[in-house]
């Protein structure tokens with residue numbers, strides 16, 4: 001080292017100190033961002049705690065439980081018909097779809113099967129609740145990205161579907177229509193014609209949304225290539241439904257599973273998308289609404305005649321045993337593991353709801369994304385709070 | 391508004407103010423569960439169109455709101471947040487409790503984690519029963535609340551005495567589609 005004069009040394013030290021100060025100033029301090037529990041951008045009351053470094057998320061974690069209503073415990077103190085009234089409210093947007101797997105599980109234990117007409121109508125209502133559920137998602141998607149119009153359109157066209165459900169079941173939202181061994185009632189007069197009309201309207205709605213939202217450049221740039229979930233990771237985290245199919249996994253319980261529902265009588269396509277990003281997830285859901293309208297169209301043409309209720313005793317006692325039935329609900333796989341001890345109510349019910357697994361991936365997928373993308377990724381993962389917490 | 395601050399307001403002026411207040415309510419949507427969707431249908435859908443009643447459903451935060459609609463299941467974990475929200479709202483403030491859950495616990499009346507009625511933590515002006523109530527019922531609740539505001543003694547509200555009617559007749563909470571609750 002060459003000898004420095006004292007003056008040089010001092011200036012050297014001063015420069016070092018200035019550098020250090022600059023570094024300290026430029027170093028970004030971490031910040032914890034709390035989203036929710038109540039926020040327009042979270043569907044309901046989910047809380048996300050994110051640790052930020054500048055604009056990027058270092059670590060994020062969902063905090064569930066704000067909507068925990070103790071379902072599994074409550075089912076133990078209800079009789080079987082009362083449980084259906086309760087489980088309607090798990091995924092509140094597609095209420096009817098929640099009843100079906102539970103009823104099927106109970107039927108399996110009792111060894112009764114609903115008559116073909118009841119199975120058929122069940123499937124129709126199942127698909128209608130899928131439309132009611134996912135069409136609202138399509139509208140909501142716009143809101144999360146700052147476009148308000150789609151949600152008005154979604155509410156407009158969703159009303160038609162709700163009218164149909166109300167016409168058939170008497171409940172706009174929570175039908176409680178499924179019974180062990182069949183359905184409460186037959187379809188009302190004129191319902192089928194009405195359904196035909198509504199399905200046309202819904203397809204128009206899908207076209208509109210596709211033009212307005214999916215064709216929008218801002219929407220595309222905010223969703224394409226963002227929040228990519230590879231197929232392997234999706235499987236590891238137990239994603240199901242459209243989230244899994246958007247990662248390129250061809251998996252659909254409607255097609256892959258033999259249940260007493262009318263899905264084997266219709267032909268429908270299971271859409272998949274290779275990308276696994278937010279765009280793919282949204283797009284798959286759009287296609288699914290379309291596909292559901294087609295399924296309903298086919299089904300209403302071929303409703304078999306006959307009764308809608310099998311012979312079951314007045315007071316329902318389910319024999320001892322265990323059964324597991326899961327179906328492809330609007331949000332993904334939903335299943336019930338029913339343990340019966342031969343009493344009026346179930347001994348234990350384990351509920352597997354799709355959203356709980358679907359949001360379990362948030363810590364993985366949110367790592368490293370930018371703050372505005374948190375919202376779009378969460379929106380595209382699509383969960384319903386009641387379905388997470390139960 | 392010195393008259394208001396001092397808690398002395400001539401009756402005609404009160405009426406005028408009340409008229410203005412009742413038709414310019416900003417409502418904060420505190421949607422918690424299934425009822426939130428019906429509230430969304432009432433407030434956000436073209437079919438029900440709440441703005442024709444003079445209610446604006448999109449304040450950015452509770453600090454701008456005059457009215458909060460608590461719709462859905464209030465759980466014990468959520469209850470502190472509900473209370474906090476209510477405290478953030480500026481006076482005069484009103485609460486509509488929508489749905490059986492918010493009224494009394496609804497289908498979860500025997501659950502270990504659900505608050506049996508939001509009126510245990512915040513005062514409620516209008517109860518809308520139903521599971522879920524139809525959007526029309528919520529709109530009816532809004533209209534009933536507006537009628538109530540028109541008949542409110544504003545000065546008492548400013549003195550912090552809560553809701554006091556001008557004519558002493560209806561101080562009970564309102565229930566949509568029913569008489570006063572016991």
Ligand code: SF4
Nearest residue numbers: 424462489490491521
């Ligand atoms: S009152 Fe019924 S519809 Fe409303 S939140 Fe409670 S369970 Fe859901």
